[in-house]
Amino acid sequence: MKRVHVMGIEGVGMSALARLLLAEGVAVTGCDLAPGKRTKALGVPAYAGHDPAHLAEEDTLIVPTPIPLDHPEVAAARAKGLRVLRRMELLAHLLSGRPSLGVTGTHGKTTTTGMLASILLQARLDPWVLLGGELALLPGNARFGTGPRLAEVDESDPLFQGVQVFVAVATNLEADHVAPPGHRAPNYHGSLEELKAAMRGFLEKSQVVVVPAFDPTLLALSHGLPRRLFGEGGELWAERVELGPWGSRFLLLHEGRVLGEATLGVPGAHNVRNALAAALAALAFGVGAEAILEGLAAFPGVGRRFQRVGEVNGAWVVDDYAHHPTEVRATLEAARRLGRRVRVLFQPHRLLRTQALWAEFVEALALAQEVVVLPVYAAGEKGKVSPEGLSQRIAEGLQRRGVAARFLEGEEALAYARATATPKDLWLTLGAGDVTELAQRLAHEG
Known part of the structure; x- marks a missing residue:
């Protein structure tokens, strides 16, 4: 393995593998639907989107888990005689x-x-x-x-x-x-x-x-x-x-x-x-x-694990990756120890998970004083229920339990959180999607 092409190179796991391969002297190129800061930090040639034309002199293609093996770029790699490895197969090799x-x-x-x-x-x-x-x-x-x-x-x-x-x-x-x-x-x-x-x-x-x-x-x-x-x-x-x-x-x-x-x-x-x-x-x-x-x-804590990112109108803004009901419950239990009104911007992650666990999310989120539910971050999944419909279901479930809850789109949620924040509040952003960007904007914009 001397030259590899990494699909989905912006992902946290794929970029980590790319970084370690580079350190071992392997030449790395990559592609991603949305190359960003991780790709830039690697300093390697990276393309936006996925295309068989990306493959040049590489001998190995590294494929993230969600990408099907009949994907055109994967099929082209096999036709060219490249070795195709799933990310977990590469990790097994490295260990x-x-x-x-x-x-x-x-x-x-x-x-x-x-x-x-x-x-x-x-x-x-x-x-x-x-x-x-x-x-x-x-x-x-x-x-x-x-x-x-x-x-x-x-x-x-x-x-x-x-x-x-x-x-x-x-x-x-x-x-x-x-x-x-x-x-x-x-x-x-x-x-x-x-x-x-x-x-x-x-x-x-x-x-x-x-x-x-x-x-x-x-x-x-x-x-x-x-x-x-x-x-x-x-x-x-x-x-x-x-x-x-x-x-x-x-x-x-x-x-x-x-x-x-x-x-x-x-x-x-x-x-x-x-x-x-x-x-x-x-x-x-x-x-x-x-x-x-x-x-x-x-140990300073991992990024997006109960990470305090700033303040808005005296309210603390904390960001957390919790995206399963058990994680949400544990995070809210920790948040309640801060002695502030716990208000949540919650972005469910993945349609299939949310469809299966929406009632459990309601139970866990009921520990908060207020919950704003954002549309599900679908992560490329498609389902019979829309991202908005699933999120509204969670908000309505919370309302039935007597919790102040509402469904809002991203910009509306950001404006609402900023307008209503007080020094007695903790605004907590929860989810594995791009809700973290709302945390940064809430704390540092306006």
Whole structure:
């Protein structure tokens, strides 16, 4: 592999792979429907859109999960004799045969991977890191190093079961990225059972499995494997947990012995659990307690994970990537600790997910004092229900529960949030789509 062309190169995962390939001396070109800041930062030739004409002297084509293998650019690559690799197949290749750690799970995998990166850096192990988010410590979404390889392994891609690492971490598992009956897509599992089978396939390839002691699904899937458990009932747990508005502290105990006091600069009980997962994975990899505690304390948080971006009329503006009901609930629980009126700009992500989980979104969002629901960010999907119709369904469900809620388009929502913001408010933007741009504009425009 000497020259590669990366489709969807602006995506956080694809751009990270491109960055790591460049560091290994591979020549990279790319294309994306909307090349942006990540592509520009790579400094490689990149085309807007997808076209077979993009292929020139490359020997390998890297394809992101959502793109079907009968796509014209993929077909042209095969006709020219290029090697075609899905992004997860490339990741498996980059991790193969090397000291490595992989983190997967429905929620928390990016933050847990980021915490592990911070720990490995504090241990001076010169890690190679691939992350599904932006982390100031790297900087960006990837780091090339000569030490152990650490990767976020996205369970939404059915091919993740082919990735082999020395230490495999699973934070949790829920029915996300599971296609509704009658639908099939390359970035969805056909059923919950297929997702579970893929998780088992990933875990059983590792030498050490790190899973929560309190998760019956993962306990069942890891049964019979060389596993280590974190949380209550496991070998590593937290005591005397103090949850603050912007962080937490707790005693870290391993097999009844106090390793020390851990401090986190990211809020929420869910991040304590993420820290336990990262700490036990590091212990399993041979990292000492001092580096673990220093790494957790130094972790600044991943971009778009409860990230404070500024103020508007005295109101705090916080941006978060939460796009599943469990994540939304955890984020809102953390937000309520700030002592302000929690007001939300929520952009559902993907039609199939929203169609399947809209009622669960209503339940989770009911923790807020007010919710403005934006049209679903479809991410290229098409469905029987429109993006607007699904969002209106969520808003109406909240209204029936007595929550102040409304459906607004993007510019209307921005104008409303700006006009009504007060120093007693926290405006929280939630979603995995382009709602983050509204957060930046709300805090920094006008």
